[in-house]
Amino acid sequence: MRKCIFYLALIVVLISCDKDDSVASPMDTLHEDYFSENIQPALNDFKIQIEKQIELSENFKLETTASNFNKLQDQWLNCAKAFSKTRVYNLVAVKAKYFDLHIYNFPINPDQIENNINEQTVYDSTYFTSKSTVSKGLGAVEFLFFNNQDPNLALLLFQKDTFRIHYLLGVSQEILRQTDLLINFWEQGYKETFLSARNVSCVENARCLAFNQLINVLDVIRVTKVGKPAGLENSSNASLESLEAYRSESSLALIRSSIEEVQYAYTLSHANFATIIEEISGSKVLTNEIDSAFQSVYSNIDAIDTSLYEAISTNNPRVELLYNSLFDLVKYFSVDAASILSVTVLPTDNDGD
Template sequence: MKQVLFFLLGVALISCDSGSNESTDDNFDRQAMLVNWADNIIVPAYKNYEGEVDALEAQAVVFTNAPTEESLATLRAKWRSAYLAWQWVAIFEIGVAETNGLQGYTNMYPANIEEIESSMLSGSYNLELPSRRDQQGFPALDYLIYGLASSDAEILAKYENNAYKTYLTDLAKRLQTLTSEVVNDWESGYRDTFVNNDGSSATGAVNKLTNDYIFYFEKHLRASKVGIPAGVFSGTPDPTDVEAYYASDFSKELFNEALACSKAFFNGQHFGSTQTGEGFKTYLDYLNSISGGTDLAQQIIDQFAAIESTSSSLTSSFSQQVESNNELMLNTYDELQKNVINFKIDMLQLMNVKVDYVDADGD
């Protein structure tokens, strides 16, 4: 994924960053919120994602053993299912997901096609190197199963070369390895570490995951999925910058899934269920009840509805949308930006949480 250079604090950030490093002791049960996040949202979502990645890896082996139109179609279906499942865990860049660089190795787009071809055909590559992040993950698989040629017959012909087979299975295995590291971490002790780190300091789990949530919404959902291809930062729209560029009808579905996850997590909604527990909404409701201020939680929920309404008119292919009617992409970006402000200024100020990252894209 294209990265924005983060080196200056915006004026708005400075205005909400003048407090201390500690959150106000407001008596809200942070541990109950962390338990809900861990047990009902994060771990179940990661387990689901792990299952989808396992299925993708298994089908990659099936396909490379017998490259046919049928096995290619099944591989594409498994890739899509796993990519959708990824949207439900991409927010949670904490614990091993942070230390092993899960986000960068999984979904950096656009993929570097020239380097992929060079590495693949040379047979010399190390996917653990940070410099290889744009040559792997879902974007690289997108290229290998959709973008190698203009027809399925021509794509299958490419797999007569064992170099393509090896690279494909290596990419799928790499996703599987990274994912299992994260799931094993949560299940072998990190869950308890996370839940028990319920203090109000900058290193507390609530503060860290709150920052992760806002960073994801701002940089990955708002900027990378919409703003960058729409030319918000460069001034020049680029249809090749969209997520799932080669599977051209899939970018909106990925966006919708990521938006649904962001909304569900705000509401404390259990993964795969309509049931809700402690989360940002209940925390803000509690803070509003003792401060008598604006109903920020409802304001955020209403803005999610506005984002959904505006983005519903986007075509299934964001690359086609950029080329045919980029104004709608820009309008969607603007609606997303309103919740960035709600989160980054108003919610953090009410929760007295400091921003722990720096940006320079004019927020």
């Protein structure tokens, strides 16, 4: 009888151990799900948006009306916001392929764009392969749609020159081609490399690389997209033409879109970092503090009731409040959260995302 009880107890213990082993930790699920839950949806949404822009461009080619043009302008913003979310996943190996610069480089060179249009040639992938990133991508499309903050002139130029529409379609098709290359890079190999990257070294650890990119995006926004244009970084001189999307007056919308995606990856996604931090620390304190810091940034964005370009031009003090709140958010990520996660913080590339 004792032997029966012993073996029964042993079976219960073994079953219990099996159950414990089958419960995946948040750290494991992050590695497994970060691509499917975060990266892939962001990339696919951007592809959908650029395909819609091409469709609307074809319609505009047939009828160069103000109504069709307004739809294109609205769609440009949809594309730019969608792409701003993909920047959150522009990890080191991805960045090394320069997809981001080919899809959306800024600032652009209007003179070079005009010279390209004046060539009146076939604007296909062969043509754009040899052209600088300052004359193509979403930055070039913004210039075509909004000129130098003069959308009425932009429409008139399209109506006067069909080669301008050809250039628009060529640039848009090239963006789509680069987007397909970016998606293929992930799906045809790098997602598996990312999944299995569990080395102690940060550059070979998926969790470390992904978290560093969140820090990088926030710091690039603080320095490159707010600080330098506003004269708050190393120089008191404003640099308005270095401001992203100032022609369309969309700078704040793109900043907010990127920050929302950082928050999604950190807290809201099924594959998020907050759950891991709470598991390690046994507390929601830092999660609540970071959430409060996000809300502070959003409040400061909303408090600017003009374009960021105009706010900087008029020395609106709310710009500096936004800059400071971004700095607070960056510190939470790069110091407190990184410490709990035992993540090595890599140098930030403030020249891009």
